[in-house]
Amino acid sequence: MxxxxxxxxxxxxxxxxxxxxxxxxxxxxxxxxxxxxxxxxxxxxxxxxxxxxxxxxxxxxxxxxxxxxxxxxGEPPQQETVRDWRRELRDWTHRLVTVFDRHPWLLDATVGPRVMGPKELAWMEQALAALDGTGLTGSERMDAVVLLTGHVRGIAQQARAARPMGAPEKQLAAALGELMREHGERYPALTAALTSAHHSGGQDQALEFGLHRILDGLAVLITERCAS
CATH class of the missing domain: 1.10.10.60 (Homeodomain-like)
Incomplete structure (x- = not known):
């Protein structure tokens, strides 16, 4: 079918x-x-x-x-004609997050051994194609896509758990803040990190933070391959 x-x-x-x-x-x-x-x-x-x-x-x-x-x-969105692996993977990740946000049940439906359809494989094809010419091996390109997909799933899982109560990181910060008010002296590093995040407005950035760290790591590896 x-x-x-x-x-x-x-x-x-x-x-x-x-x-x-x-x-x-x-x-x-x-x-x-x-x-x-x-x-x-x-x-x-x-x-x-x-x-x-x-x-x-x-x-x-x-x-x-x-x-x-x-x-x-659905079909993966069309990529721009200008080749830039980092921008292509960033846009791909954001669009996949949107799909999981619209259909949270996909988290449950896309696990375990199963037959994937042509549209789902087209998403994988698009991400792998973005890494063509980077010097990464086929295995490394596959691992990169798995890593990005895992990051998307983690963010989607948090978002689903938070519905309808709001952003997951704000929930976590609020719960931890309450605990730190009573027990903060036992966890000084955690207290300092929460205080800094609150004052800098750095909460609710898990998607972007994780995505950029993944892309930064790939950039280092790609640079090494190009230099060798």
Whole structure:
């Protein structure tokens, strides 16, 4: 269903549904209530069809979720024609963060052994292509993409946990601040760091801080390779 021609039901009347429509219905439910709320029954009900009729198109929930992931992640955005690996990876990371922010359930749906669809692999292809010509090995380019994706997932995980209470770093700072008021003398380094962050306005920068440190590390490695 992800890679071949979209199959048509082998029997019964003329198809009244499509895989795209079914996937969009699943995404709608997951966006509103999370991935556990998605079931063949719920999707069929949203589409005003019976559960059994849905099985003529999708064999089960695993296949449904795979289609939902492909629909939610979409095509990677077009990159600028000017080649700049650092800017390309920075923009790629920001856009991937936006996808996870729109569809937090992707955190649950994109783990473990599974078949990836062409759109999801196109995202990986775009990030790897940004590192072409940098001198990094194929393994290093793959590891760089995994590292960036892991950073995005970590930020998305924090953001999901914080909903609807606000920014995760502000939550953490508030909770730690309360503890430090009572026990700060036991944790002087933590107290000093929190105080400095508060006065400098340096909170809620985890995405950018981590992203730039990853890119800085890649830049050092790329410079070494170019010099050798």
């Amino acid at each position: 992800l890679w071949g021609p979209r199959p048509k039901p082998s029997r019964g009347p003329k198809p009244a549904l499509s895989l795209d429509r079914i996937a969009r219905a699943g995404v709608e439910i997951a966006d509103a209530e999370g991935l556990p709320a998605v079931s063949m029954q719920r999707v069929a009900g949203l589409l005003d069809f019976t559960k059994m009729s849905l099985y003529r198109y999708v064999p089960g929930k695993a296949e449904l979720v795979a289609l939902m992931v492909e629909t939610a992640i």
